[in-house]
Amino acid sequence: MLYPSTMEPADLAAATRAAEVDALTAAGTFGAALRGSPEFTGLLAAENALAADAAANAAIGAFQSRQEDLRTEVVMGVLADDQREELERLQAAMLAVPSVAAYVAATETFRAVCRETAAVVSAQIGIDFAANCRSGGCCGS
Amino acid sequence: MLTTDLHEATVAFARALRQAPAVAAYRSAAAALEADPVAQAVLANLREQLASVTRTQQAGLTPSQEQLERLRELQAAVRANDTVMGHLRATNDVKAFLPVAAREVSAALGTDYAALVAPTTC
Numbered sequence: 001m002l003y004p005s006t007m008e009p010a011d012l013a014a015a016t017r018a019a020e021v022d023a024l025t026a027a028g029t030f031g032a033a034l035r036g037s038p039e040f041t042g043l044l045a046a047e048n049a050l051a052a053d054a055a056a057n058a059a060i061g062a063f064q065s066r067q068e069d070l071r072t073e074v075v076m077g078v079l080a081d082d083q084r085e086e087l088e089r090l091q092a093a094m095l096a097v098p099s100v101a102a103y104v105a106a107t108e109t110f111r112a113v114c115r116e117t118a119a120v121v122s123a124q125i126g127i128d129f130a131a132n133c134r135s136g137g138c139c140g141s
Numbered sequence: 142m143l144t145t146d147l148h149e150a151t152v153a154f155a156r157a158l159r160q161a162p163a164v165a166a167y168r169s170a171a172a173a174l175e176a177d178p179v180a181q182a183v184l185a186n187l188r189e190q191l192a193s194v195t196r197t198q199q200a201g202l203t204p205s206q207e208q209l210e211r212l213r214e215l216q217a218a219v220r221a222n223d224t225v226m227g228h229l230r231a232t233n234d235v236k237a238f239l240p241v242a243a244r245e246v247s248a249a250l251g252t253d254y255a256a257l258v259a260p261t262t263c
Contacts, residue, residue: 016162020238023164026157027242031249033150040250114257116143117151124155125164126171132236133243133255 034117039110046099046106053099060100063090154246163231163238170231173224180224187215 034040050056066087073079079087094100118130143151158164174180190212197204204212219225246254 019157019160019162019165023154023157023161023242024245026154027245028249030150030154031246031254033147034246034254035250037144037147111257113143113147114254117147118258120143120148120151121155121158124152125159126168127164127235127239129158129239129243130258131260132239133258135237135240 030117034114037110037113039106039113043103043106043110046103050099050103053097056094056097056099059090059094059097063087063094066090158242161238161242163234167231167235170224170228174228177224180222180228183215183218183222184225187212187219190215 067074067090070079070083070087073083095104115130118133121129159168190208194204194208194212197208240255243255
């Protein structure tokens, strides 16, 4: 890009727009590279294995169903000891299913890769990319 | 540890992002603020006064007229400082642009990149 002060306003606007388009194009290329990473391939494989595992889906369903039943108590912070123990037991049973454990591990592995890429981006641009990926910051919608 | 291909794609993205107008303007505004001790003092004074008013309120007391008057003066000083206002505008612009870039990443990836990299406090 030419130094802005040497450019006509129309050229400057075009160069500005081109730089933005370049960045968004590079974003797409980067996303495709992430999709081609071994960690994402591993995550897809784990997801497929999980979807095909009836025992895993039954364990997930049992945990989620009870979690939904007790949502109000959890939100209000009034979960009784026996209810907490039941939820913990169902969660432990779910996580003990090999395909669930493999999916959780694959997700964490891919998440770590994504965070590493975000750190590389942050270092280049001088602002925390991970924390500003969403409108309204990391907690935004 | 990133593979070579992914590392190269990440760096290429980061460099292109750095050239994007909103990011370049933010970097320039951040450098201007860094080099302007008056602007930094204006911001620091406002933060200090805000903290003082907040402490008063948290103690269950009503801030004094003097405290509120000082707060208004410092807010006016911030609004009158071009370096600070330029930094605020550039920060707002970059915070609006980065989610757009992240959505492009997510579209190509097929899953929500922003959710994957979000700090654990979220």
